[in-house]
Amino acid sequence: MPGFSTNAIHAGQEPDPVTGAVTMPIHPSSTFKQDGVGGLRGGYEYSRSANPTRTALQECLAALEGGRHAVAFGSGMGASDVLLRAILAPGDHVVIPHDAYGGTFRLIDKVFAGWGVTYTPVDLGDVAALRAALSPRTKLVWSETPTNPLLGIADIAVIAQVAHTAGALLVVDNTFASPYLQQPLALGADVVLHSTTKYVGGHSDVVGGAIVTSDDALAEKIAFLQNATGQVPGPFDAWLTLRGVKTLAVRMERHCDNAERIAEMLTAHPAVERVLYPGLPDHPGHEIAAKQMRRFGGMVSFTLKGGQEAARRVCAATELFTLAESLGGVESLIELPAAMTHMSVAGSELEVPDSLVRLSVGIEDVEDLVEDLRAALAQA
Structure with a gap:
């Protein structure tokens, strides 16, 4: 199995079969020629649904996190929004860290609470407090480790076990650690989220987000919601992120x-x-x-x-x-x-x-x- 840096440089990024270019091309086209009605070349029809440059980034991120599926977004908050919509429904409950990122708190408190979702902030380092916060309505435990900005640490393997026993999924925001330092899926998490604006892109020149999972049904729902709501990165943004990840x-x-x-x-x-x-x-x-x-x-x-x-x-x-x-x-x-x-x-x-x-x-x-x-x- 290839090592981390080998995947960062090669996963999803084979040399172009036509020209031999070793760098993934930017595909700025908004639409793609079809060979007859429904005859798609490589599965591409319209860049909101899929784009070759974005596909390369997604394959690379999936390889780095050890997941089967990755979906790239126009921002980390866009990824968070789609992920929450894919998992939660009105009346559901979510546990969040007591020191969660402010943008995550704002999204849940100001947007999803109005949709009928309830939440409980918990110190995820306190397993007893986490267990006490869970209820039959809890569908999701949202974790950051390390947290932003207090650098709180949560035991991913333990939290995954507790969440799964209660019938909830565990999402880990892995932005602070990056896939290089930590791989939550291998520790039992169901989903990994990134603001790829940060360490993955690494050069303060592109905004993006990503979700990685090995849950086939959840990945399909996330991709559907992304296409339905249009929360996609442009091909140049995908290319910049892919360039950045090579040196992660x-x-x-x-x-x-x-x-x-x-x-x-x-x-x-x-x-x-x-x-x-x-x-x-x-x-x-x-x-x-x-x-x-x-x-x-x-x-x-x-x-x-x-x-x-x-x-x-x-x-x-x-x-x-x-x-x-x-x-x-x-x-x-x-x-x-x-x-x-x-x-x-x-x-x-x-x-x-x-x-x-x-x-x-x-x-x-x-x-x-x-x-x-x-x-x-x-x-x-």
């Missing part, structure tokens, strides 16, 4: 190297109250992360002793770390989740600390990043 393994190794060094520096800094990084021995869930992840990732969060104002000063003072939302690109980013990516959870059970700073650690020279943060922390 080598990029993730550098992200992890740099993040480990920065977490070490922050832990020793007098202005820092607490560092959240799964690679630290005292991080909640560290042993679980060590068991189910290849390494600990490129995301680091921390709180400051000086509170929100100190956090704002640090975010404003960095030079190499760019103040911006999103994550997973080659460049380092810094943000204040309470006032940026997670404003949608303000006032809810999922509210994040206002002194929390989130770093997406890039692949620059690590000593330059360390010095940039040291200089910024002097303003705390």
